Amino acid sequence: MNGWIITSKIGYSRILKEGLHVSDKNMLYESASRKLYQEGLKRGLDVEVLIPQEINFSVTTSGRYRFFVKGKESKTPDFVIPRTGSGTDNTAVALYRQLELIGVPMINHADGIIAALDKFFSAQLLVKHKLPIPKTLFVAEKVNLDIIKKEFSFPLIVKIWPASNGEGVFLALDEYNLEDIISTIGRITSTVNILIQDYISHSRGRDIRVFVLGGKAVVMIERSALDGGYKSNYGRGGTFKKINKIPEVETIAIRAAKALNLECAGVDILYDMDGYKVCEVNSAPGFFTLEGVGFDPAAILYEYVLNKS
Numbered sequence: 001m002n003g004w005i006i007t008s009k010i011g012y013s014r015i016l017k018e019g020l021h022v023s024d025k026n027m028l029y030e031s032a033s034r035k036l037y038q039e040g041l042k043r044g045l046d047v048e049v050l051i052p053q054e055i056n057f058s059v060t061t062s063g064r065y066r067f068f069v070k071g072k073e074s075k076t077p078d079f080v081i082p083r084t085g086s087g088t089d090n091t092a093v094a095l096y097r098q099l100e101l102i103g104v105p106m107i108n109h110a111d112g113i114i115a116a117l118d119k120f121f122s123a124q125l126l127v128k129h130k131l132p133i134p135k136t137l138f139v140a141e142k143v144n145l146d147i148i149k150k151e152f153s154f155p156l157i158v159k160i161w162p163a164s165n166g167e168g169v170f171l172a173l174d175e176y177n178l179e180d181i182i183s184t185i186g187r188i189t190s191t192v193n194i195l196i197q198d199y200i201s202h203s204r205g206r207d208i209r210v211f212v213l214g215g216k217a218v219v220m221i222e223r224s225a226l227d228g229g230y231k232s233n234y235g236r237g238g239t240f241k242k243i244n245k246i247p248e249v250e251t252i253a254i255r256a257a258k259a260l261n262l263e264c265a266g267v268d269i270l271y272d273m274d275g276y277k278v279c280e281v282n283s284a285p286g287f288f289t290l291e292g293v294g295f296d297p298a299a300i301l302y303e304y305v306l307n308k309s
Contacts, residue, residue: 001078001309002046006095007033008087009051025049032287032297033083039298052084052092065102079305080106085284086161088117105308107301108283112262116283119161119195122260129259131252132277134270139194143182148196149175157197160185171199200277203270207279208243210253210267211290211297214304217250221289242293249276256281264301 007029029037033049040047048069056068067074080099084092096110115121123136137151148156158181160168172178185194205225211218223240249269256278257265266285270277290297 001306002075003040003048003079003081003305004055004077005033005036005040005047005049006080006082006084006092007049007051008084008089008092009053030083032284035287035298036081036083036301039296039302043302052089052095055095057095057098059098065098076102077104079309080104081301081305082106082108082113083284084113085282086117088113088283105305107264107305107308108262112260112265113283115260116262116265116281117161119159119280120193122281123195125259126256126278126281129255131256131259132272132275134198134200134277134279136198137196139196143194145175145179148178152196152198154178155199155201157195157199158182158185159195159197161193161195200270200272202273203277205238206271208246208249208269208271208276209240209285209289210249210269211285211295212253212257212262212265212267213300214263215254215258217245217253218300219290219293219295220245220249221293223289240289240292252276252278264304 029049037047037049050069054070055074057065058068059065065076067076077099080096082088082092082096093110093114096106096113099106100109115125120136120138123133126133134157135152137148139148154175155171155173156178158170158172158178170181172181182194207223209221209223211221220243221240222243223238225238252269253265253267256267257263260281260283262281262283264283264285266282268279268282270279285297287297
C-alpha cells in the first residue's frame with residue numbers, strides 16, 4: 001500500500017531553522033510527520049511526506065483524474081494522513097477535497113480541518129451543538145473598545161488566528177493593556193483575525209488535552225504551566241501528566257470532535273467553577289505529550305487508517 005502524509009510549509013520551515021541535516025527528505029518535517037513516516041516504513045508501507053504545493057492534479061468532464069508529485073505522474077494513494085493543521089491553505093483544501101471525491105481514506109476530511117482552523121467558526125459549531133465554551137466576540141477590522149468593555153469584564157483573553165501552540169494568545173488585564181495588545185497586533189500584521197474571550201480564571205495555567213480518535217477518547221492529559229503563567233502548552237514551558245478519564249470531559253470532547261466533523265482531534269478543555277468549557281479543537285494534535293504518557297500515536301493512527309482502507 002502507498003500513502004501520503006501531508007504536512008505544511010510551516011512545519012518544513014521550522015525544521016530547516018533547527019538545522020536538521022538528513023539525507024532522507026521525508027525527515028525534513030515536523031516531528032509528528034517524521035514519526036508517521038518512520039512507522040509506515042516499519043509496517044512495510046510505501047509512504048511519503050509531502051507538502052500540498054508538491055502535488056498537482058487534473059480532472060476532466062469524463063471523470064478521469066491524474067496526480068503529479070514533484071512533476072512526475074503518480075498513482076492514487078491508498079490512504080492519506082493530513083498534518084497541515086494551522087498551516088492549512090487553499091492549496092491543501094483543494095487537494096483534500098479531490099482526494100475525498102475519489103474516495104481515498106483520510107484522517108481528517110477537509111471540512112473538519114477548515115472548521116478547526118477557523119476558531120470563530122469552531123465556536124459557532126460548538127455552540128450550535130450546545131457545548132460549553134467561553135463567551136467569544138469576533139472583532140472586525142476596527143476594534144470597538146466600548147463594545148468589549150460592555151460585553152466583557154477584565155481580565156480577558158485576546159486571540160489572533162490562525163495560530164497554534166499557544167502563540168497569539170494574550171491576557172489583557174485592563175482596558176489600557178487591551179489597547180496596547182490590539183495596537184501591537186495591528187503594527188505587526190493586518191491579515192489576522194482577532195477573538196475576544198472570557199478569561200476562565202479557575203483554569204489558570206492548566207487544562208486537559210483529550211486525544212479523540214474515531215469517536216472515542218483515547219487518553220486525557222492534564223497540562224500545567226511551569227511558572228504560574230496562564231498558558232499550559234508544553235511547548236511554552238509547561239508540564240503534563242496522564243489523568244484518569246473524567247466522564248463529563250470525555251463526553252464533551254467526543255461531542256466537540258463530532259461537532260467539527262473530525263475523526264482525529266486534540267480537544268483542549270478548561271476547568272470552570274461549575275464544570276468544564278471547550279477551549280480549542282485541533283485537527284492535527286501533536287505527538288509529544290501522548291508519547292510522554294506511554295502512547296504511540298503514529299501506530300494508533302496507522303491501525304485506524306488501515307482499518308478504514
